[in-house]
Amino acid sequence: MILNNYKTILTIKETIDQPMSVFLLRDFHQKITMNTLDDPNTSGRFRKKEEAPIHVMDQQDGVVLHIPPPANRLPELVTQLCDFANQEQGKVFIHPVVKAIILHFWLAWLHPYVDGNGRTARTLFYWYMLKHKYWLFEYLSISRIFLKSKQQYQKAFLHSEQDDNDLTYFLIYHLRAIRLAIRELQDYLKRKQIEYRETLSLLRKASWMNHRQQALIQHALKHPDFIYTIESHKNSHRVVYQTARADLLTLAEKGCLEKIKAGRTFRFRIPKDLPKLVSPE
Numbered sequence: 001m002i003l004n005n006y007k008t009i010l011t012i013k014e015t016i017d018q019p020m021s022v023f024l025l026r027d028f029h030q031k032i033t034m035n036t037l038d039d040p041n042t043s044g045r046f047r048k049k050e051e052a053p054i055h056v057m058d059q060q061d062g063v064v065l066h067i068p069p070p071a072n073r074l075p076e077l078v079t080q081l082c083d084f085a086n087q088e089q090g091k092v093f094i095h096p097v098v099k100a101i102i103l104h105f106w107l108a109w110l111h112p113y114v115d116g117n118g119r120t121a122r123t124l125f126y127w128y129m130l131k132h133k134y135w136l137f138e139y140l141s142i143s144r145i146f147l148k149s150k151q152q153y154q155k156a157f158l159h160s161e162q163d164d165n166d167l168t169y170f171l172i173y174h175l176r177a178i179r180l181a182i183r184e185l186q187d188y189l190k191r192k193q194i195e196y197r198e199t200l201s202l203l204r205k206a207s208w209m210n211h212r213q214q215a216l217i218q219h220a221l222k223h224p225d226f227i228y229t230i231e232s233h234k235n236s237h238r239v240v241y242q243t244a245r246a247d248l249l250t251l252a253e254k255g256c257l258e259k260i261k262a263g264r265t266f267r268f269r270i271p272k273d274l275p276k277l278v279s280p281e
Helices: 002-015 022-032 071-086 096-110 117-131 135-139 142-148 150-162 168-205 211-222 230-237 241-253
Strands: 064-066 227-229 258-262 265-269
Touching: 002 022, 002 117, 022 071, 022 117, 064 150, 071 096, 096 117, 096 150, 096 168, 117 135, 117 142, 135 168, 142 150, 142 168, 150 168, 168 211, 211 230, 211 241, 227 230, 230 241, 241 258, 241 265
Parallel strands: none
Antiparallel strands: 227 265, 258 265
């Protein structure tokens, strides 16, 4: 599921300039549910009228929480949802965050797929947010907040449905989830800043490391996916090949870089967990 989430975010970023459609939703559903459905044949398609009716139930006590619309109405109803998603602001202004939450609720309420409706509804929410330049949401894990408070999510949905589809309950819950996700991201960034400062402090204490090596590690900490070569290091610091080679090989020997064989040459990358930098004994 984590891999599916990542692939789906990439798909969202590639499609934010497209209008919402039944076909785009189908693509989202296929991506977010890949290799996770009990019946792979249900991927990307709506429920069929000949299939057993879907009742959304509380998994703990079996109480029916929601009965979605019949399958034969889904093409019409999902088209209406897509039209709303593509509709420009009219006389009544709807804030993009509010509209994204409405789309989330709407698709979950329609429950057009046999399984994976919640994940697809959250994907639709992310698509609308990124489409409207809320780029930070690419890095927010709202789904984790939902999983932590699954009962609250169900209650917010149920209260909205039972109160003549008054979405106030769901909006409040969703906005709180967004706030918590932002707080989690801020905490994560603070931890990374502390780790970065501590690593820089260790770098300065590593007497065996020259200024070129320190500069490379500082760059690697900010660009963990970057691949270094002897040639790139040589050009960056305007040193001869042998000096650049010695710099990188020493870093690899100390565990600060991973050496990868690429044909007749070597490439270097930062380890997933950069080891503690210490002076040699």
